[in-house]
Amino acid sequence: MRLPEQAEYVILGAGVHGLSTAWHLAKELRARGRGSGEDIVVIDKSGVGAGASGIACGVVRNNYFQTAMRELMAHSVSVWESDPEAFSYHPVGYMQVSPEVMHADVVQIFKEQQAIGYPSTLVEGEEECREYMRGIFHDWRAENITSILHEHRGGYANNKASMEGLAAKARSEGVRMCTGVRVTGLRLEGGAVSAVETDAGTVRCGRLVAAVGPWVRDIWRMLDLPKKIPVRGHDGALHDREMWTYWSLQEGTLGVNPDFLMDNRGNMPPVVHVDTDAPLYDEDGELVTDDLWGIYYKPDFNFGGVQGGTSPYVVDRPADEVAVDPYGPASRDFVVGEDFARMWTSALAHCHGRFEGKGGLFSREPSGGIGCFTPDSFPVFDTFRQNAYVIADSNHGYKMIGVGALVARELMDEPQDLLEPFRFSRYETGKLHPTSNSPFPWS
Numbered sequence: 448m449r450l451p452e453q454a455e456y457v458i459l460g461a462g463v464h465g466l467s468t469a470w471h472l473a474k475e476l477r478a479r480g481r482g483s484g485e486d487i488v489v490i491d492k493s494g495v496g497a498g499a500s501g502i503a504c505g506v507v508r509n510n511y512f513q514t515a516m517r518e519l520m521a522h523s524v525s526v527w528e529s530d531p532e533a534f535s536y537h538p539v540g541y542m543q544v545s546p547e548v549m550h551a552d553v554v555q556i557f558k559e560q561q562a563i564g565y566p567s568t569l570v571e572g573e574e575e576c577r578e579y580m581r582g583i584f585h586d587w588r589a590e591n592i593t594s595i596l597h598e599h600r601g602g603y604a605n606n607k608a609s610m611e612g613l614a615a616k617a618r619s620e621g622v623r624m625c626t627g628v629r630v631t632g633l634r635l636e637g638g639a640v641s642a643v644e645t646d647a648g649t650v651r652c653g654r655l656v657a658a659v660g661p662w663v664r665d666i667w668r669m670l671d672l673p674k675k676i677p678v679r680g681h682d683g684a685l686h687d688r689e690m691w692t693y694w695s696l697q698e699g700t701l702g703v704n705p706d707f708l709m710d711n712r713g714n715m716p717p718v719v720h721v722d723t724d725a726p727l728y729d730e731d732g733e734l735v736t737d738d739l740w741g742i743y744y745k746p747d748f749n750f751g752g753v754q755g756g757t758s759p760y761v762v763d764r765p766a767d768e769v770a771v772d773p774y775g776p777a778s779r780d781f782v783v784g785e786d787f788a789r790m791w792t793s794a795l796a797h798c799h800g801r802f803e804g805k806g807g808l809f810s811r812e813p814s815g816g817i818g819c820f821t822p823d824s825f826p827v828f829d830t831f832r833q834n835a836y837v838i839a840d841s842n843h844g845y846k847m848i849g850v851g852a853l854v855a856r857e858l859m860d861e862p863q864d865l866l867e868p869f870r871f872s873r874y875e876t877g878k879l880h881p882t883s884n885s886p887f888p889w890s
């Protein structure tokens with residue numbers, strides 16, 4: 448579609464957040480008699496699901512140590528459940544399987560899930576955990592596991608198909624999609640964004656929503672916002688911190704038939720996330736690590752095997768110099784090689800007897816990508832420059848399909864309690880989210 452000269456709402460990015468915001472905003476405008484989807488233009492330099500949303504592993508879970516994240520996820524899971532077919536969503540549940548060092552955190556998460564009516568089962572004790580897991584997988588054998596949190600909602604969705612489903616919903620509300628159009632600058636007048644400059648012309652706007660995933664660094668710069676920001680630490684003092692840091696998300700697929708990982712009854716099992724401090728050995732009996740390690744995995748017909756990943760690592764380069772394009776495994780700053788394959792396949796075999804000797808089936812097809820993280824690794828949902836709403840999910844966000852519904856209400860000038868803990872001002876006030884004992888920056 449041709450870029451219009453003017454639109455009341457211009458949304459940058461056709462990933463989960465841009466599309467969900469567009470769809471929900473169109474519905475809000477219509478319900479209030481304040482307009483329709485035709486007042487909204489979504490701009491994407493490539494196309495629907497061309498960014499992180501289109502390569503995500505697709506896990507939808509609520510295993511968060513941070514109360515604010517948990518409540519927001521419960522809301523998002525409801526949106527996934529509202530139309531599983533359109534979103535290509537598989538509600539198989541999710542399991543967090545943990546060692547003693549994480550036990551207390553997991554108990555707290557369970558209690559808080561119960562308090563908000565989120566259905567889950569807590570299993571405690573080494574023998575009890577083994578028995579519970581063997582009730583699902585006969586060949587379970589992971590060591591040093593003393594707690595399991597089994598979430599009965601959540602699961603996973605197919606990345607590209609779910610984005611197409613969201614885009615169809617937005618289009619059916621009349622939202623205009625301009626794909627193949629790259630934003631090159633933002634015109635600031637009187638402190639607000641008056642127009643969006645692109646390689647296909649300029650569009651004047653009333654409100655801007657920036658939902659550009661790992662490219663947020665570029666839009667931040669166009670908004671003339673600082674590279675470093677003051678963050679109040681636990682010592683009460685302000686410290687200058689980089690606003691954006693890139694991490695490399697290591698993922699891969701074991702080339703077996705997905706049926707290989709069905710549960711004892713032959714059904715799709717929950718998504719499994721295992722953390723443990725048991726020493727990890729490879730197929731040759733060589734030590735891989737004796738530090739705390741973690742993996743997640745699921746059988747996945749979309750990826751064509753057993754797909755999953757391990758903890759990410761920081762891209763050792765200033766954010767300005769990170770190569771986001773070309774995105775995904777093609778990025779020069781995304782390097783996942785033999786170390787990952789060895790670790791992840793050894794870890795699968797540590798957990799299940801069925802994976803013993805299967806390391807050679809690791810798929811050489813590249814997968815994974817980079818994510819852009821905030822100073823505390825949690826999202827920022829806030830307005831900058833008077834009329835620019837920035838959705839920066841700090842790489843938590845495929846599962847956060849419901850954020851767009853809340854942002855849409857905020858664009859109707861109705862502040863949302865669920866988004867309040869994610870304001871930018873928390874860095875200066877020191878109201879940061881608590882950190883857990885998990886080896887992952889997103890738990």
Ligand SMILES: Cc1cc2nc3c(=O)[nH]c(=O)nc-3n(C[C@H](O)[C@H](O)[C@H](O)COP(=O)(O)OP(=O)(O)OC[C@H]3O[C@@H](n4cnc5c(N)ncnc54)[C@H](O)[C@@H]3O)c2cc1C
Binds near residue numbers: 460493631665841
């Ligand atoms: C390998 C990997 C696995 C992941 N797995 C999960 C998971 O299992 N569960 C989970 O919840 N999260 C997961 N995530 C995180 C999740 O994918 C992201 O947090 C989320 O998809 C971000 O959505 P978004 O809409 O903000 O951005 P994106 O989906 O990245 O969309 C941004 C869009 O903006 C467009 N764009 C960028 N710059 C411009 C410009 N200048 N002009 C025009 N358009 C532009 C891009 O083309 C892109 O389509 C994973 C991430 C990665 C990398």
